[in-house]
Amino acid sequence: MTAPAKGADASAERRLNMIEAINEALDIMLARDPDVMIFGEDVGYFGGVFRATAGLQAKYGKTRVFDTPISECGIIAAAIGMGAYGLRPVAEIQFADYIYPGLDQIVSEAARIRYRSAGEYTAPLTVRSPFGGGIFGGQTHSQSPEAMFTHVAGLKTVIPSTPHDAKGLLIAAIEDNDPVIFFEPKRIYNGPFSGFYDRPVEPWKRHPDSVVPEGHYRIPLGEARRVSEGEAMTVLAYGTMVHVVDAVAREKGIDIDLLDLRTLVPLDIEAIARSVERTGRCMVVHEATRTSGFGAELAALVQERMFYHLEAPVMRVTGFDTPYPHSLEWAYFPGPVRIGEAMDRLLQD
């Protein structure tokens, strides 16, 4: 595990939002490696619906950064073929909710081409996709399907929660020789979200992790980040929920040991173990639905490895087992009230 990494040089005060950080990572990789190519729906001429690829086609040309038809299965399949032939494709799926037509290719081809060919071929592709709710997207623009991918052997699943990490993790994902699913929490593209939805939106520039060093750096996949150090309980979170949990703990004055997992597979189980062995209490928070969510895996791992250190059952705070509603978005979202009540209960147990 690394401490909250900050830029080491004089440019350390340069502040970016998450979109800008992702754009910069893509820019750097396009410049460094001629095998890197970027494609997806609206990513070229238009620069992406969230502007993550803005300016890249103009800078690197239409052979390196290009628009595709609305054909998610074809997009991912093309990326696998390109990767097998030695390129390093970075495909964008416009919303994680659109990834399912490509699921066959991800599960049956990308995840297994290395295994199937006894290591002769690999699929070093990165699939970037905005995910999660909090923008009133309803059931087809809000989902958090990460557990569908962590369940598939042969894939890596990465979820950044800050501009600093988004850049370093995306570079590491692109340089990784295995297929990486890179989910970007779209609710926090433009600012960290406390979960108090009726408060004004905070811009990234006031957050310490919006300081993004210039140039190439990577954050190794499989290393969690300690967001806050505390004794009361360990909280495991990723993406948007890192900021919500942090805000709730500050409001309530509970000194939690908050780990931002950053990559779900590979998982930094050692960091989790060190923390839980110290605090004896563990809470898992995610926005995805509860049943068979990644929280179930975390809870199982914690009780397998740290059972005799636990002073209370592992607690999960998650989305409900329903589709993501349009109107009741904040009732679905595991917000400050649910997290706060769960923290109180966990401390009483």
Next chain:
Amino acid sequence: MSKPHDSAPDAQVPSLRSLQDQFASNTRYPASADEKLAFYRQMLLIRRFEEKAGQLYGLGLIGGFCHLYIGQEAVAIGLQSALNPEVDSVITGYRDHGHMLAYGIDPKIIMAELTGRHSGISRGKGGSMHMFSTAHKFYGGHGIVGAQVALGGGLALAHQYNEDGGLCLAYFGDGAANQGQVYETFNMAALWKLPIVFVVENNRYAMGTAVERSSAETEFHRRGAAFRIPGMHVDGMDVLQVRQAAEVAFAYVRDGNGPVLMECSTYRYRGHSMSDPAKYRTREEVQEFKEQRDPIEAIKRLLVEDGTAEDDLRAIDKEIRAIVAAAADFAETSPEPEPEELYTDVLVDSYSGSAPAIPAAEHAR
């Protein structure tokens, strides 16, 4: 090299151009005065409804995604006015408000769905892109691009199996036309002669990407050729043309000949959604359509030429504005769903997820 499969010669199946040829011989539907007035009224309702939806979005009363149908009204009205609402079904994508209004669904409950209220057609839980009406055989309202086309194949199969004489009208856009599942459905529909009319509403842009940049074959009506589905190409800005094309296509499908692929060339005046400033096209292009091709202005001119009094048209305008204003009032004043509504309609049986009850305070925040 093996000999090509010795199949029946083309003469024994309807020519792929037969419908287009029939349509080209007479492209204008001979609408009566009453029908023209009805087309005007219905298109105007869609236009004003969508303008109001845009306003409510700007005021923050509608959140998230909202795709307006302004400019494309003639497609929905021309086609759906030719349907038999007793038996026919309609399915479409996320730009669905116009198709619902064209089917006579109450504007109030559509608008209330946009604002996420309990009185909305999906109790506020669906939102703009996800609306349905069994009473009107309207099967959604789908947020995943192209997915509804394949579902339309299933609806058509049900029409055929039930021998109910109905057909399915399956709308999709030029962008959705590149989804693989569309072609799986084309093949099945043609193979089993399903009663379905595939309608490509070609508004030239798949979100921000022009058709030329996303499609190898931009003449979408030709895309059924590989499956022996006859194609038709229609001016989607002219409601009488669309209606005439519907007459030709529906008669063919109702005779048990299988599917038709109809491309309607149209244009959306607004961005893809409310968050899209539509900078990927020129102001001149948009102006040209608004000023020279507008479907509502066109039918209005015909009405005036036929001797319809300006006062009568103004009375319709006023009536439509009142309907839309009432819908907006309803949508603003109806209550939001209760938190318990989160659990309803997940499964047919009572809900049995492992989640604990929602703390009441969560929603009250």
